Amino acid sequence: xxxxxxxxxxxxxxxxxxxxxxxxxxxxxxxxxxxxxxxxxxxxxxxxxxxxxxxxxxxxxxxxxxxxxxxxxxxxxxxxxxxxxxxxxxxxxxxxxxxxxxxxxxxxxxxxxxxxxxxxxxxxxxxxxxxxxxxxxxxxxxxxxxxxxxxxxxxxxxxxxxxxxxxxxxxxxxxxxxxxxxxxxxxxxxxxxxxxxxxxxxxxxxxxxxxxxxxxxxxxxxxxxxxxxxxxxxxxxxxxxxxxxxxxxxxxxxxxxxxxxxxxxxxxxxxxxxxxxxxxxxxxxxxxxxxx
Amino acid sequence: xxxxxxxxxxxxxxxxxxxxxxxxxxxxxxxxxxxxxxxxxxxxxxxxxxxxxxxxxxxxxxxxxxxxxxxxxxxxxxxxxxxxxxxxxxxxxxxxxxxxxxxxxxxxxxxxxxxxxxxxxxxxxxxxxxxxxxxxxxxxxxxxxxxxxxxxxxxxxxxxxxxxxxxxxxxxxxxxxxxxxxxxxxxx
Numbered sequence: 252x253x254x255x256x257x258x259x260x261x262x263x264x265x266x267x268x269x270x271x272x273x274x275x276x277x278x279x280x281x282x283x284x285x286x287x288x289x290x291x292x293x294x295x296x297x298x299x300x301x302x303x304x305x306x307x308x309x310x311x312x313x314x315x316x317x318x319x320x321x322x323x324x325x326x327x328x329x330x331x332x333x334x335x336x337x338x339x340x341x342x343x344x345x346x347x348x349x350x351x352x353x354x355x356x357x358x359x360x361x362x363x364x365x366x367x368x369x370x371x372x373x374x375x376x377x378x379x380x381x382x383x384x385x386x387x388x389x390x391x392x393x394x395x396x397x398x399x400x401x402x403x404x405x406x407x408x409x410x411x412x413x414x415x416x417x418x419x420x421x422x423x424x425x426x427x428x429x430x431x432x433x434x435x436x437x438x439x440x441x442x443x444x445x446x447x448x449x450x451x452x453x454x455x456x457x458x459x460x461x462x463x464x465x466x467x468x469x470x471x472x473x474x475x476x477x478x479x480x481x482x483x484x485x486x487x488x489x490x491x492x493x494x495x496x497x498x499x500x501x502x503x504x505x506x507x508x509x510x511x512x513x514x515x516x517x518x519x520x521x522x523x524x525x526x527x528x529x530x531x532x533x534x535x536x537x538x539x540x541x542x543x
Numbered sequence: 544x545x546x547x548x549x550x551x552x553x554x555x556x557x558x559x560x561x562x563x564x565x566x567x568x569x570x571x572x573x574x575x576x577x578x579x580x581x582x583x584x585x586x587x588x589x590x591x592x593x594x595x596x597x598x599x600x601x602x603x604x605x606x607x608x609x610x611x612x613x614x615x616x617x618x619x620x621x622x623x624x625x626x627x628x629x630x631x632x633x634x635x636x637x638x639x640x641x642x643x644x645x646x647x648x649x650x651x652x653x654x655x656x657x658x659x660x661x662x663x664x665x666x667x668x669x670x671x672x673x674x675x676x677x678x679x680x681x682x683x684x685x686x687x688x689x690x691x692x693x694x695x696x697x698x699x700x701x702x703x704x705x706x707x708x709x710x711x712x713x714x715x716x717x718x719x720x721x722x723x724x725x726x727x728x729x730x731x
């Protein structure tokens with residue numbers, strides 16, 4: 252199990268510095284791959300459409316997932332509902348490369364996330380803060396992403412979550428060993444993982460930014476804030492010119508520290524996706540508060 | 544000695560951290576033509592070859608790396624890096640740098656569920672068996688006459704050398720052992 256977990260963390264390491272794009276058809280997957288995506292997330296609907304559509308959002312039809320796997324050579328990820336371990340079993344049977352246990356879908360269990368140690372296939376999970384990230388890692392997640400607020404085209408929540416996680420990591424590194432158990436209690440996180448973070452000044456797994464990234468500058472912002480890479484959901488295929496925007500976001504992610512390149516690729520991209528002020532969303536429409 | 548690690552995407556930091564452990568080595572992250580000119584060796588890390596290959600083209604780094612190869616600068620590709628160097632890719636119509644006379648197969652072992660670790664025998668690199676991590680790895684199906692096969696695992700070529708080019712289908716940047724770095728940089 253331990254060797255498998257290491258291999259799963261290792262795959263996430265290979266995705267660093269890259270962009271993972273939501274796609275709903277094989278054609279979109281090919282566009283994403285050509286634009287330089289390091290992986291695609293196979294979905295029936297992107298988060299912006301899930302918001303608009305309402306009702307229960309579930310794992311995608313295996314037929315779509317298989318068609319997308321067939322269409323590209325880069326890793327293919329897919330989402331399952333929080334706590335829905337049978338959807339995860341199905342994706343494992345489809346030999347998916349990574350499972351996202353995602354708050355974007357309607358949770359299937361309000362108390363428990365999936366026990367990810369029972370799977371060979373790797374999992375990525377969302378987090379708003381360090382405690383949440385370490386709880387997910389404690390359950391076997393081999394990659395973390397910020398939750399942000401998916402489908403809004405508004406990066407503010409992703410920024411908040413990334414800053415939270417980084418500030419809490421920094422704080423742990425200043426504590427003495429006898430303070431760590433109390434810190435673990437406060438973070439509601441496993442002690443061994445708290446100790447790891449305190450000693451190493453980083454999470455034991457890769458941490459991507461996700462939720463609301465819509466422009467090349469958004470992607471570069473998250474990279475400068477310390478993200479290892481970015482997920483872009485609705486931001487690409489709900490925009491006016493997906494090919495161009497996808498490529499621009501990839502370039503801005505690699506050259507996140509070169510403003511002149513970000514400026515160049517940001518030119519003439521057409522309209523970004525429709526966006527939402529988070530304050531206009533009611534409590535039930537906030538995906539980030541799903542899960543614990 | 545300044546050793547560049549191509550920093551477009553992938554296991555860049557892992558290589559940098561390994562290089563930092565070697566005396567007399569200055570690791571350099573490189574993603575532009577200027578820094579590429581000023582290095583004594585170059586590592587092409589693991590990652591996604593399609594993504595890295597596209598950026599090599601778009602930012603005109605391809606010719607800069609080919610020039611390094613021609614001037615004899617040692618270049619080492621791990622996993623995706625090996626695919627970037629290959630002259631032939633069996634299951635892809637794109638060739639990236641096309642500098643090493645090897646024929647590679649991408650994702651040759653299957654999906655992430657087929658990723659694995661193995662102990663390899665590689666006498667040129669280490670007397671002991673070395674641990675190797677294969678992540679959605681490629682392997683080499685065939686080599687040109689000037690290519691020396693360095694390791695075979697399960698009937699497939701997983702490491703090779705051709706002049707100043709060195710290719711491994713696995714990731715020495717992910718294991719603790721420094722012997723691959725010492726071999727590549729001639730520090731034995």
